[in-house]
Amino acid sequence: MKEKISILDLFLTFAKIGVMTFGGGYAMLPIIERELIDKRKWISRQDLMDYFALSQVTPGVIAVNTASLLGYQKRKTFGALAATLGVITPSIIIITLIALFLKQYMDAELTARLFAAIRICVAALIVNALIPFFKKGIVNLFTFIIFLCCLVIYFFFKISPAVLIVLSALAAIIHNLLLERRPR
Amino acid sequence: MILHLILYWEFFKIGLFAAGGGLATLPFLYQLSFKTGWFTTAQIADMIAVSEITPGPLGINMATFSGFNTAGISGGLSATLGIITPSLIIMVIIAGIMHKFTGNKYVKAAFTGLRAAVCALITIAVWEILKIALFNFPLYTKTSDISDLPLVKNIIFFILLVLLLRKIKVHPAVFIFFSAVLGLFVKF
Numbered sequence: 001m002k003e004k005i006s007i008l009d010l011f012l013t014f015a016k017i018g019v020m021t022f023g024g025g026y027a028m029l030p031i032i033e034r035e036l037i038d039k040r041k042w043i044s045r046q047d048l049m050d051y052f053a054l055s056q057v058t059p060g061v062i063a064v065n066t067a068s069l070l071g072y073q074k075r076k077t078f079g080a081l082a083a084t085l086g087v088i089t090p091s092i093i094i095i096t097l098i099a100l101f102l103k104q105y106m107d108a109e110l111t112a113r114l115f116a117a118i119r120i121c122v123a124a125l126i127v128n129a130l131i132p133f134f135k136k137g138i139v140n141l142f143t144f145i146i147f148l149c150c151l152v153i154y155f156f157f158k159i160s161p162a163v164l165i166v167l168s169a170l171a172a173i174i175h176n177l178l179l180e181r182r183p184r
Numbered sequence: 185m186i187l188h189l190i191l192y193w194e195f196f197k198i199g200l201f202a203a204g205g206g207l208a209t210l211p212f213l214y215q216l217s218f219k220t221g222w223f224t225t226a227q228i229a230d231m232i233a234v235s236e237i238t239p240g241p242l243g244i245n246m247a248t249f250s251g252f253n254t255a256g257i258s259g260g261l262s263a264t265l266g267i268i269t270p271s272l273i274i275m276v277i278i279a280g281i282m283h284k285f286t287g288n289k290y291v292k293a294a295f296t297g298l299r300a301a302v303c304a305l306i307t308i309a310v311w312e313i314l315k316i317a318l319f320n321f322p323l324y325t326k327t328s329d330i331s332d333l334p335l336v337k338n339i340i341f342f343i344l345l346v347l348l349l350r351k352i353k354v355h356p357a358v359f360i361f362f363s364a365v366l367g368l369f370v371k372f
Contacts, residue, residue: 172297
């Protein structure tokens with residue numbers, strides 16, 4: 001814990017984690033376990049669970065949040081910056097190359113056919129990924145009502161998702177206050 | 185230059201408000217697509233596919249890709265830097281004061297509401313992608329014939345995939361790869 005980890009080391013380690021992560025932030029967890037706990041022994045498993053939980057409920061991409069938190073633990077603000085830039089660098093390079101490539105071939109009949117099939121698969125993957133979200137997010141009648149209200153408000157009024165998030169957080173705080181007022 | 189600043193700002197907002205990982209950025213991307221026309225909803229679906237099968241966190245890949253579609257290589261960079269800035273600032277602040285708030289009941293309550301809202305937002309995102317993957321809304325609007333709406337072959341394939349995904353635990357990229365191969369032989 002006390003040994004000094006260089007900024008470059010942080011950057012490279014998180015770049016490696018970025019390369020090995022496929023998909024959402026959840027996919028990052030086993031990779032971080034292997035790289036930071038087992039191989040480098042930078043953090044404990046308990047630390048990782050705490051950081052990861054915090055990263056999920058704070059705004060932003062989970063992977064970036066986790067990288068910032070972990071980087072900060074090692075080298076404060078510059079550590080957070082190095083770890084975050086590390087985790088995004090492979091994405092920027094790889095996606096830019098692919099986008100350049102796709103732009104040239106996107107109109108081809110073949111690409112269109114491939115993506116029509118892939119799109120269905122992506123829809124199935126996301127539907128499948130929804131289940132753990134629901135298990136964590138909709139835990140009682142109150143959260144279910146918030147869920148329904150958000151859906152209805154969005155479809156009828158096309159309100160910005162950001163506004164929905166702020167309103168839901170406020171509603172939950174007010175709900176909590178009301179519960180406290182009620183004599184038991 | 186102005187476009188890059190707008191891109192940075194739009195993705196800064198996504199980074200600020202999308203809680204819960206790459207999927208949570210989807211509703212914001214759809215909104216951006218409706219508002220600005222920088223990319224189409226079909227392009228978003230393709231970007232998800234590419235982001236899933238390439239290395240890197242989903243949210244970051246999506247940001248780079250959307251930025252690229254809007255303003256080329258430097259656009260990808262602007263969008264990506266935009267989406268990470270709020271995270272960096274917020275996490276550095278939180279890391280500094282973390283121990284003080286972990287037990288606060290109002291913070292806990294706020295998160296309960298926030299998580300429920302995230303579920304709703306992702307449901308909306310799923311609906312947007314189902315709309316293009318499984319239904320032919322453009323044709324239906326033209327003909328007003330309800331039998332033109334569902335793409336039966338696509339719906340069957342979709343249901344099969346959902347069932348398979350629950351049974352077989354392999355990397356999502358494997359499913360995407362085999363779907364693409366199937367796309368070579370079957371026209372969806």
